Amino acid sequence: MVLVFDLDDTLYNERNYVLSGFRAVSGYLGSVYSVPEDEAFRLMALKLELGRGRIFDDTLEHFGLCTRKRVLNCISVYRGHAPDIRLDRDADACLERFSEHPLYIVTDGNKYVQNNKLVALGLFDRVRSCYITHRYGVKNSKPSSYCFFRICEREGVPPTEVVYVADNPNKDFVGIKPHGFRTVRLMQGHYRDLELPAEYEADHRLTGLSGLDLDFLDKVFRRDTTR
Ligand SMILES: [Mg+2]
Known part of the structure; x- marks a missing residue:
């Protein structure tokens, strides 16, 4: 997982x-x-x-x-600028909870800006790798599945063993779902109230990261095994 x-x-x-x-x-x-x-x-x-x-x-x-x-x-x-930002408390606790698991970040945006944010949040020390998609060319930014397959390669697992937790249904899920990646949408931030056609939506929803625990992930990863 x-x-x-x-x-x-x-x-x-x-x-x-x-x-x-x-x-x-x-x-x-x-x-x-x-x-x-x-x-x-x-x-x-x-x-x-x-x-x-x-x-x-x-x-x-x-x-x-x-x-x-x-x-x-x-x-x-x-x-x-070196941003003055910190992790949400729920996010901090969630990363701690799963610190024994392989953790990754995939983020779009200006590569210097995103790098500054990752440094400010101390995330390079807390996850196995941070993929800033624009480092691989704009065409490999979300909804491209490119960075997600790099993670699969690195971990030696199929997409069905990987879950992406994100907030923007415009681009976070539509490109990776067809390959079998698991998807969880956090109903928070700017897109909180946005409802899109099914192909754009994640398979699961959470109101916040406090709900991301092993029980929940059991559901997320079990879903396809019955198909
Ligand atoms: Mg986002």
């Missing part, structure tokens, strides 16, 4: 990464342009609540500073 976890909104709350990035950018704007940091941060957080997009443009605009170059600088500060 091999346990594979998604990262964002599965092991920690992604919103906290975004806010941590905003703090870094506010600090940068404060030190370079003498902008009031708290005001800049509050502005960005408010824009986030209203729906993302153009947050740095709008913030720079607010202070009469907006140029393309400065927006790009904000983006690189955001992406490069």
